Amino acid sequence: MSRFLFVVPPLVGHINPAVAVAAELGGRGHQVAWAGLPGIVGELAGRAEIHACDVPRDLQRPPGLRGMAALRYLWQDFLAPLAGAMAPGVERAVAAFRPDVIVADQQALAGALVAERLGIPHATSATTSAEFSAALAGMPKVEEWIGRQLDGLRAAFGNPLQTHDFRFSPDLVLAFTTRALTGDCAVPPQTRFVGPALAHRAVPAPFPWEWRDGGRHTVLVSLGTANTGLGGHFLAECAAAVRDRARRVQAVIADPGGVLGGVSDPDILTMPRVPQLALLSGMSAVVCHAGHNTVAESLLHGVPLVVAPIRDDQPVVAAQVVTAGAGIRVRFGRGDRRTIGAALDAVLGDPRYRAAAERVRESFRAAGGAASAATHLEAFATGQQRGRP
Amino acid sequence: MTTTPAPRADEAAVLTELTEALHHVLPEIGFEDTPVTMDTRFVEDLDLESIDLVTLTGELGRRYGGHVDFPGFFASLELPEIIGLTVGQVVRYIAGRLR
Numbered sequence: 001m002s003r004f005l006f007v008v009p010p011l012v013g014h015i016n017p018a019v020a021v022a023a024e025l026g027g028r029g030h031q032v033a034w035a036g037l038p039g040i041v042g043e044l045a046g047r048a049e050i051h052a053c054d055v056p057r058d059l060q061r062p063p064g065l066r067g068m069a070a071l072r073y074l075w076q077d078f079l080a081p082l083a084g085a086m087a088p089g090v091e092r093a094v095a096a097f098r099p100d101v102i103v104a105d106q107q108a109l110a111g112a113l114v115a116e117r118l119g120i121p122h123a124t125s126a127t128t129s130a131e132f133s134a135a136l137a138g139m140p141k142v143e144e145w146i147g148r149q150l151d152g153l154r155a156a157f158g159n160p161l162q163t164h165d166f167r168f169s170p171d172l173v174l175a176f177t178t179r180a181l182t183g184d185c186a187v188p189p190q191t192r193f194v195g196p197a198l199a200h201r202a203v204p205a206p207f208p209w210e211w212r213d214g215g216r217h218t219v220l221v222s223l224g225t226a227n228t229g230l231g232g233h234f235l236a237e238c239a240a241a242v243r244d245r246a247r248r249v250q251a252v253i254a255d256p257g258g259v260l261g262g263v264s265d266p267d268i269l270t271m272p273r274v275p276q277l278a279l280l281s282g283m284s285a286v287v288c289h290a291g292h293n294t295v296a297e298s299l300l301h302g303v304p305l306v307v308a309p310i311r312d313d314q315p316v317v318a319a320q321v322v323t324a325g326a327g328i329r330v331r332f333g334r335g336d337r338r339t340i341g342a343a344l345d346a347v348l349g350d351p352r353y354r355a356a357a358e359r360v361r362e363s364f365r366a367a368g369g370a371a372s373a374a375t376h377l378e379a380f381a382t383g384q385q386r387g388r389p
Numbered sequence: 390m391t392t393t394p395a396p397r398a399d400e401a402a403v404l405t406e407l408t409e410a411l412h413h414v415l416p417e418i419g420f421e422d423t424p425v426t427m428d429t430r431f432v433e434d435l436d437l438e439s440i441d442l443v444t445l446t447g448e449l450g451r452r453y454g455g456h457v458d459f460p461g462f463f464a465s466l467e468l469p470e471i472i473g474l475t476v477g478q479v480v481r482y483i484a485g486r487l488r
Binding site: 136 | 463469
């Protein structure tokens with residue numbers, strides 16, 4: 001049996017897949033512990049051995065930042081300070097838990113850095129595929145700039161004798177997607193596409209199931225967990241687009257910020273939290289920000305998408321959805337009831353979108369998800385132990 | 390193989406061509422209410438992502454053929470320059486290369 005330490009950032013979308021993999025490993029008799037921010041990790045992982053890491057106090061990114069400005073902020077003001085804040089906690093976790101393998105989230109860079117400095121085998125958990133994409137291929141100076149951020153972190157917290165890109169473990173990279181969605185992309189050879197890993201969420205939000213109207217399409221609108229306060233205009237336009245089609249369509253709108261004022265009528269149901277996984281199998285379409293997890297969960301249920309990427313990996317994931325034929329992209333900032341409505345009409349009316357979503361679903365199922373990730377990690381740990389002097 | 394005719398070099402003509410290229414690449418983007426001017430910023434005003442800029446680069450390449458080295462232009466941009474990139478910067482670059 002082996003010991004696995006999961007190092008995660010304080011981001012729901014990054015912790016949830018790790019929770020699923022950790023549960024699978026635990027079920028196979030392995031020892032699992034966590035290094036991260038205790039509150040959010042405990043909430044998502046349930047009863048678990050959690051080693052506390054500090055995180056920077058102010059994690060709120062200015063919501064208006066988009067594109068490269070968001071990228072600069074992400075590295076300079078989020079990922080790098082997060083790595084520095086977490087590194088001592090990760091070290092303490094290693095000393096206390098003595099893991100055979102560290103499973104480091106790709107955005108919890110402290111995991112990879114501490115692992116390489118202490119010489120502990122580590123795998124990368126890539127909960128989004130954006131780092132594999134060639135989105136920056138035409139902008140080498142941006143790549144160089146990111147490279148300088150990485151070099152600085154390695155000098156401070158890692159092993160400066162190493163030269164590989166530590167966003168990717170040299171031994172094992174778990175990608176929670178498949179090529180049916182990513183299309184052709186340049187991935188390191190140690191990458192394993194395991195598909196989405198879904199955690200059984202402890203307490204799903206309640207839902208008034210009698211609200212559903214079997215005679216109409218039901219659409220889920222969600223901008224994920226990290227965009228509260230940003231989506232007022234977009235959510236209002238989504239609601240208006242649905243009202244224009246209320247004879248055929250009704251919508252559940254996740255509205256954590258309450259920007260729609262708690263509307264609840266037969267056409268529009270707003271809720272601060274929705275039981276997304278429970279809802280998805282009955283949805284005709286999902287309108288979302290193209291966050292990797294919402295997209296993956298929708299496609300795992302064969303549900304086509306209207307995607308309105310906001311920033312970070314979302315434009316890349318949105319482009320993947322469009323290329324796979326499983327959805328339509330609209331503009332987040334400029335999307336209005338007309339364009340959102342037209343996109344909805346298309347994904348609801350043209351069966352090819354659902355057929356494409358179902359093709360991706362089949363690839364996800366074949367990839368094995370959390371069980372497959374656990375198997376790769378087991379084999380990696382066993383190989384490392386065997387290789388030990 | 391088609392040969393690309395040498396386009397007009399003045400900035401107004403380039404701006405028109407660039408606007409057409411934008412519409413071609415991003416037909417869903419509503420420009421009716423937002424005129425594209427030299428001061429228009431790609432990201433903040435047009436809601437373009439870097440991935441869209443790459444697509445736009447390809448379209449401009451088709452329109453201007455070998456006259457203008459777009460990959461080279463975008464590759465020369467530092468991060469802060471990309472953040473604030475305006476239509477005017479691209480137009481002036483194109484016009485300068487055509488003269």
